[in-house]
Amino acid sequence: MKFRLTKLAVLAFLTAAPAMASELVFPSLSYRTGPYAAGGIPYADGYADYFTLLNERDGGIGGVKTKIIECETGYNTEKGVECYEATKGEGALVYNPLSTGITYQLIPKVTADGIPLYTPGYGRTSAANGKVFSNVFNFPANYWNAASLAVNHLLDINGDDLQGKKVALLYHNSAYGKEPIRTLEELAKKHGFDLTLLPVDHPGQEQKSQWLQIRRERPDYVLMWGWGVMNQVAIQEAANIRFPMENFIGVWWSGGEPDVLPAGDAANGYKAVTFQGVGSEYPVFEDVQEYVVDKGLAAGAGDNIGTALYNRGFYAAMLMAESARNAQDIAGNVEITPANMRDGMEALTITEVRMTELGMPNFGPAFSVTCENHGGPGTGAIQQWDASAQTWSLISDFGPSDMEIIQPLIDADSNAYAAENNIELRCN
Amino acid sequence: MFYREAGDFKTSYEDDSQTFPIKFDRLRYYAVLAVAFGIIPFIINDYWANAVFVPLMIYTIAAIGLNILTGYCGQVSLGTGGFMAVGAYASYKLMTSFPDVSILIHILLAGAVTAVVGVLFGLPSLRIKGFYLAVATLAAQFFLVWLFNKVPWFYNYSASGQITAPERTVLSIPVTGANTDAWAKYMVVLLFVTGCAWLARNLTRGSLGRSWMAIRDMDIAAEIIGVNPLKAKLSAFAISSFFIGVSGALFFSVYLGAAEVGEAFGIQKSFLILFMVIIGGLGSIFGSFAGAAFMVLMPVLMKNIFVGALGWPTDLAAHLEFMVIGGLIIVFLILEPHGLAQLWRIAKEKLRLWPFPH
Numbered sequence: 001m002k003f004r005l006t007k008l009a010v011l012a013f014l015t016a017a018p019a020m021a022s023e024l025v026f027p028s029l030s031y032r033t034g035p036y037a038a039g040g041i042p043y044a045d046g047y048a049d050y051f052t053l054l055n056e057r058d059g060g061i062g063g064v065k066t067k068i069i070e071c072e073t074g075y076n077t078e079k080g081v082e083c084y085e086a087t088k089g090e091g092a093l094v095y096n097p098l099s100t101g102i103t104y105q106l107i108p109k110v111t112a113d114g115i116p117l118y119t120p121g122y123g124r125t126s127a128a129n130g131k132v133f134s135n136v137f138n139f140p141a142n143y144w145n146a147a148s149l150a151v152n153h154l155l156d157i158n159g160d161d162l163q164g165k166k167v168a169l170l171y172h173n174s175a176y177g178k179e180p181i182r183t184l185e186e187l188a189k190k191h192g193f194d195l196t197l198l199p200v201d202h203p204g205q206e207q208k209s210q211w212l213q214i215r216r217e218r219p220d221y222v223l224m225w226g227w228g229v230m231n232q233v234a235i236q237e238a239a240n241i242r243f244p245m246e247n248f249i250g251v252w253w254s255g256g257e258p259d260v261l262p263a264g265d266a267a268n269g270y271k272a273v274t275f276q277g278v279g280s281e282y283p284v285f286e287d288v289q290e291y292v293v294d295k296g297l298a299a300g301a302g303d304n305i306g307t308a309l310y311n312r313g314f315y316a317a318m319l320m321a322e323s324a325r326n327a328q329d330i331a332g333n334v335e336i337t338p339a340n341m342r343d344g345m346e347a348l349t350i351t352e353v354r355m356t357e358l359g360m361p362n363f364g365p366a367f368s369v370t371c372e373n374h375g376g377p378g379t380g381a382i383q384q385w386d387a388s389a390q391t392w393s394l395i396s397d398f399g400p401s402d403m404e405i406i407q408p409l410i411d412a413d414s415n416a417y418a419a420e421n422n423i424e425l426r427c428n
Numbered sequence: 429m430f431y432r433e434a435g436d437f438k439t440s441y442e443d444d445s446q447t448f449p450i451k452f453d454r455l456r457y458y459a460v461l462a463v464a465f466g467i468i469p470f471i472i473n474d475y476w477a478n479a480v481f482v483p484l485m486i487y488t489i490a491a492i493g494l495n496i497l498t499g500y501c502g503q504v505s506l507g508t509g510g511f512m513a514v515g516a517y518a519s520y521k522l523m524t525s526f527p528d529v530s531i532l533i534h535i536l537l538a539g540a541v542t543a544v545v546g547v548l549f550g551l552p553s554l555r556i557k558g559f560y561l562a563v564a565t566l567a568a569q570f571f572l573v574w575l576f577n578k579v580p581w582f583y584n585y586s587a588s589g590q591i592t593a594p595e596r597t598v599l600s601i602p603v604t605g606a607n608t609d610a611w612a613k614y615m616v617v618l619l620f621v622t623g624c625a626w627l628a629r630n631l632t633r634g635s636l637g638r639s640w641m642a643i644r645d646m647d648i649a650a651e652i653i654g655v656n657p658l659k660a661k662l663s664a665f666a667i668s669s670f671f672i673g674v675s676g677a678l679f680f681s682v683y684l685g686a687a688e689v690g691e692a693f694g695i696q697k698s699f700l701i702l703f704m705v706i707i708g709g710l711g712s713i714f715g716s717f718a719g720a721a722f723m724v725l726m727p728v729l730m731k732n733i734f735v736g737a738l739g740w741p742t743d744l745a746a747h748l749e750f751m752v753i754g755g756l757i758i759v760f761l762i763l764e765p766h767g768l769a770q771l772w773r774i775a776k777e778k779l780r781l782w783p784f785p786h
Contacts, residue, residue, distance in 0.1 A: 032741075037743075070735075071735075072731070072735075077684060081683075081684065082478065104592065124588070173577060179587065
């Protein structure tokens with residue numbers, strides 16, 4: 001018992017009073033270790049580098065420096081909770097945990113604490129309904145958009161007819177992987193294709209039986225909701241059974257360079273959905289080179305710039321920085337609180353002109369967030385891997401998803417949540 | 429000097445057989461209780477509750493449970509994570525089906541449900557032992573996780589398969605859900621950990637505990653002297669699973685608030701709790717506290733030192749943390765195979781003689 005108390009005393013000393021400075025604090029609950037690090041590292045690097053760029057080039061946002069507090073979660077919900085509690089006292093403006101499991105934990109907590117939660121392309125899809133989820137934002141697109149975008153692509157290549165086609169969904173057996181099932185079931189009904197569900201358990205290294213089933217049932221297309229090491233294994237397994245790569249489509253979290261590189265040339269033609277631009281051909285990356293990389297300030301090893309997941313983290317950071325700027329305008333004060341930040345996010349408008357000013361023309365969709373709609377436009381494109389050039393390239397335009405199917409699902413799920421938790425609808 | 433039996437006269441059998449026969453020990457025990465109940469609730473904040481005390485105490489309950497089975501009765505189990513999941517899902521189903529019944533009762537009922545499941549999976553222990561039993565309990569772990577993933581009834585048909593604890597109150601103070609104050613969370617878990625530790629301590633020094641230890645030390649000899657192995661083994665499984673179920677229910681409803689079976693109650697949880705029991709000391713209630721403290725607090729402490737105080741990159745710190753904790757476990761097991769509880773016992777022996785060791 002004494003032993004424990006001594007340790008607690010040391011701990012108390014080390015966790016004592018965080019310094020309050022006039023900085024805009026953006027905690028980054030990242031994971032650079034464990035089976036999901038392959039995706040976590042580039043995303044965290046991109047998120048951090050954008051804020052470093054703002055500090056170095058513009059002196060922060062509205063003259064106030066930004067500060068990233070990184071906390072390692074290992075994609076583990078318990079550590080995620082610890083990170084949240086450890087950082088929220090330091091003036092955290094917005095959380096972006098890059099984990100659907102941690103998002104589910106944090107949704108009630110952030111709402112109680114009045115801090116916004118930003119989950120671009122992941123998390124709880126029905127959080128797009130701002131009437132129920134006041135503090136959660138998942139613009140510009142969510143899982144159900146991704147499912148619909150993938151099916152739209154299948155419709156495109158099949159002349160708008162999927163009658164009798166067999167589609168298999170290979171998914172991470174967790175909240176994350178289960179999210180698209182409901183939408184895909186609705187879409188299967190609408191378009192008349194057969195849907196087979198193939199769960200893969202955490203961490204996803206063991207997929208022999210799933211691919212055996214794919215070999216036996218010969219689905220026409222395989223969709224994948226995978227993350228971390230599961231993606232690499234799936235693409236390798238697909239190559240092993242010579243499944244045609246152009247019929248294999250991943251969600252945006254299964255579309256990074258680390259996922260396709262291990263399979264080498266065999267991964268050529270693999271497709272993935274994306275909601276933001278690919279490559280490093282944007283003017284802003286010259287600034288990143290000049291102000292961040294050349295000064296030796298790049299996050300991590302600095303070797304991920306321009307990769308798919310780096311760009312997504314970078315894009316998320318850009319949207320958060322714009323929201324913070326917006327919040328400063330609304331509050332009339334450069335030092336904003338999490339509540340101001342929330343208002344800034346809810347009133348965010350991203351235009352093509354603004355993105356061009358930021359050196360990111362066509363990097364993502366132009367959209368505005370409203371009180372009702374926290375989910376953005378839900379547009380996206382399909383990217384395809386070229387194994388010889390080792391690049392992703394867009395093979396379609398940024399198109400809309402089937403909101404006729406998705407919106408009723410969002411309303412039903414969020415209203416069920418509101419009823420369970422006695423939440424009064426906002427925005428009336 | 430002050431830590432000895434001399435001068436502490438016992439005049440009744442109750443006095444003679446009390447848990448803490450030495451006065452100083454007894455006072456220390458009351459002091460710890462007084463601090464835990466009377467001081468900490470007034471100064472605790474969210475970080476201390478959610479990152480330190482609540483997980484520590486919940487893991488302690490689970491470690492006590494496993495210690496009863498493995499440390500006292502000698503039955504190795506790798507199904508702890510699965511049994512915690514039973515407690516969590518039972519409490520979730522109870523909370524959502526009977527919202528008017530107190531959450532405290534639901535947590536106890538969740539423990540009872542887990543006890544039944546534990547007995548069911550304990551049945552093979554009557555025929556198999558040692559490594560073979562470990563494998564059988566491993567099957568329980570995988571089966572239970574699979575079951576809670578597969579059957580949507582357990583998670584009330586939610587789209588994501590996540591279970592989320594609705595807000596429940598005790599004396600109209602919320603103890604689950606997002607609006608729970610740190611102190612309320614802490615007090616609920618503290619009540620359960622105190623109750624469980626007290627119950628376990630008294631069970632293990634009564635006739636039931638003695639029959640468990642007889643089975644552990646040599647089952648054939650125990651049977652010959654009249655210990656019924658069926659009763660001893662199944663009661664150990666039932667009581668151990670009850671504790672583990674309570675900890676699983678608290679883990680889900682009070683600590684996390686939302687859980688996903690594969691991630692929160694996977695095989696790594698079974699190993700984590702087994703390590704707590706081994707590091708803490710098999711067959712010791714104090715060992716369960718010490719082991720849980722070691723496995724829960726060390727990573728937090730390391731993280732605070734490496735990242736908070738020294739400012740190292742988070743990935744380097746996380747990797748170093750694995751190495752240091754792994755190394756410490758090996759060092760402990762080599763230097764003191766009986767765990768932290770044995771170190772404590774040795775310290776007490778030394779204290780008795782201090783300051784004149786000869």
